Amino acid sequence: MVENKENIEEKDRDLKLIEIGSKTNETGAKVVEKDFIPHFFPTYRIKRNLYPIPISLVVIISGILAYLTYVEVGVQIDGGYFSETEYGAIGGILNGLIYTAIAVLSGFIIVFIIKKKGINFLMYIFGIGFGMVGFLQTWFFGEIILYWLFQNNFQLYYLFDVELIFFTAVFTIVMIYKYFTSRSIKVKNFIVLYIGLLIGASMGVLMPLWTTLAILIGISLWDLFAVLYKHGPIKQMIDLVSEPKEDHNKLSDKELKEKIQSGEYAYDTSKLEIGIGDLAFYSMLTSNTLVQTGNIIIMILTSLAIMIGTGITIMGLKRNKILPGLPISIFLGIGTMLLSWYLFSLPF
Secondary structure, three states: OEOOOOOOOOEOOOOOOOOOOOOEOOOOOEEEOOOEOOOOOOEEEEEHHHOHHHHHHHHHHHHHHHHHHHHHOOOOOOOOOOOHHHHOHHHHHHHHHHHHHHHHHHHHHHHHHHHHHOHHHHHHHHHHHHHHHHHHHHHHHHHHHHHHHHOOOHHHHHHHHHHHHHHHHHHHHHHHHHHHHOOEHHHHHHHHHHHHHHHHHHHHHHOOHHHHHHHHHHHHHHHHHHHHOOOOHHHHHHHHHOEOOOOOOOOOHHHHHHHHHHOOEEEOOOEEEEEHHHHHHHHHHHHHHHHHHOOHHHHHHHHHHHHHHHHHHHHHOOOOOOOOOOHHHHHHHHHHHHHHHHHHHOOO
């Protein structure tokens, strides 16, 4: 989770010269502007006090898709490399380790590509990835919705099924074209939100309980390292793609750090950038909670815990340029899910 001081209402604006300490926050600390993040970076840009909106949207929509898939249509696949039906919790842990290892390897590969090919090459990696996920997942959930609507009339189902492939392809092409060409924040936010909820819904449905927990815990721990460690790939990626804001009263990194730690200065937290991975894994947890427990109240409690965790992370951004968006929210969400699930299972 990172932040940005851009105009999130309409379009990105050109960088302006801003003097460090020219503004103060509600506590009287002098505000330090954060670095500029390129428009193509897959983050949802939002005002600080509106951060629950994108989280609520991905949770609700992914929850509906997961419920239709798992409960109404009955698509119940034991996803992962090792079947939990056969190997139990051990299989889930092994799956989590494999997916975490893939994330680790991917992070270092992306940093290597940026260093070799430049920042703009990263945009094409994201664009191709969004196109593949957008087409396959839209088609998958489109099939689910069609089957749910026309399960008693297969003639209409097959009729619309042919059109679904065509319209999915057209929609995906338009979406990727807009990703490469549009400078609108609203367009970018829609793409990030859409891809994030598709990933969350599909993983929430396809991954069984232990695999889901292992993936979320593994990725959250990796997020801590990747963001906070000075050689972590996410930190390196942000440093490589971000552009420092120039100012008339430049402080050295050491001086700035000392002033922030003392409370004299604070990083600007008026605008936020929530990563697509954060939205995907938040909705993965809530979707899996719904299909595993079958209890919407537990899902709602888990969602609230995630939002509280996000709020805590945002508070920490006043003293940190960037913080991992997953650990606090995911661990609070998992703890709330397990505790509430246990309490609801008690015979009162």
